[in-house]
Amino acid sequence: DSGVTQTPKHLITATGQRVTLRCSPRSGDLSVYWYQQSLDQGLQFLIQYYNGEERAKGNILERFSAQQFPDLHSELNLSSLELGDSALYFCASSVYDQTYNEQFFGPGTRLTVL
Amino acid sequence: DQQVKQNSPSLSVQEGRISILNCDYTNSMFDYFLWYKKYPAEGPTFLISISSIKDKNEDGRFTVFLNKSAKHLSLHIVPSQPGDSAVYFCAASGYSGAGSYQLTFGKGTKLSVIP
Numbered sequence: 001d002s003g004v005t006q007t008p009k010h011l012i013t014a015t016g017q018r019v020t021l022r023c024s025p026r027s028g029d030l031s032v033y034w035y036q037q038s039l040d041q042g043l044q045f046l047i048q049y050y051n052g053e054e055r056a057k058g059n060i061l062e063r064f065s066a067q068q069f070p071d072l073h074s075e076l077n078l079s080s081l082e083l084g085d086s087a088l089y090f091c092a093s094s095v096y097d098q099t100y101n102e103q104f105f106g107p108g109t110r111l112t113v114l
Numbered sequence: 115d116q117q118v119k120q121n122s123p124s125l126s127v128q129e130g131r132i133s134i135l136n137c138d139y140t141n142s143m144f145d146y147f148l149w150y151k152k153y154p155a156e157g158p159t160f161l162i163s164i165s166s167i168k169d170k171n172e173d174g175r176f177t178v179f180l181n182k183s184a185k186h187l188s189l190h191i192v193p194s195q196p197g198d199s200a201v202y203f204c205a206a207s208g209y210s211g212a213g214s215y216q217l218t219f220g221k222g223t224k225l226s227v228i229p
Contacts, residue, residue, distance in 0.1 A: 002157060002159065004157070033217075035219075040221070041221060042118075042120075042203065042219040042220050042221040042222055043158070043203065043205075043217075043219040044219075045216055045217065045218070045219075048214060048216070050214070055214040056214035056216055058216065090157055090158070092157075097214055097215060101215070102148070102160045102163065103160070103217060104160070105150075105157030105158045105159065106157050107155070107156055107157050108156075108157055
């Protein structure tokens, strides 16, 4: 158990809908990262928050947004969903924002868009 | 453009033998490299890492080698055990601007250790 929790574990929805994925980082970790893993793909970095502020953006679509709240939990919002958004979404956390920081991953949320 | 490449999608090894997983990168600005292991229905877990100032790092049965001139790293598992069967991701860390560091992952190699 990494100490990172993600809810829900599974989510099935229809095209055009909006969903929210939730992540609670390990106690004491200030950085939260979101990744997408599509079929046969590696982990694609989406976005990072550090202590409530957006720190870095990766391959995140404009239909997707995220935020980190004062208690450091984070939410990833996906809107106008398309079939291609079906994927595993992982959240990770780390103490700081440094190159030598190991990231701890949650178990993921499997999103299926029908 | 894939900056971190794991060219072998899968690898099968007999129990007790050596497993060698390879990873190539293109961005010379990467300065820290990590290997993560992932079991089905779980998130990736950190396995071992290496700084660009070193060429080898060992942790028990796991050793990572870094060849900076070739932009290549490898993970050696000796001896391989059935419990090592998992997907292994290579990741590289580099500065991404605004005081932030980002991990770039390869697509993973599925290791099967045959009893």
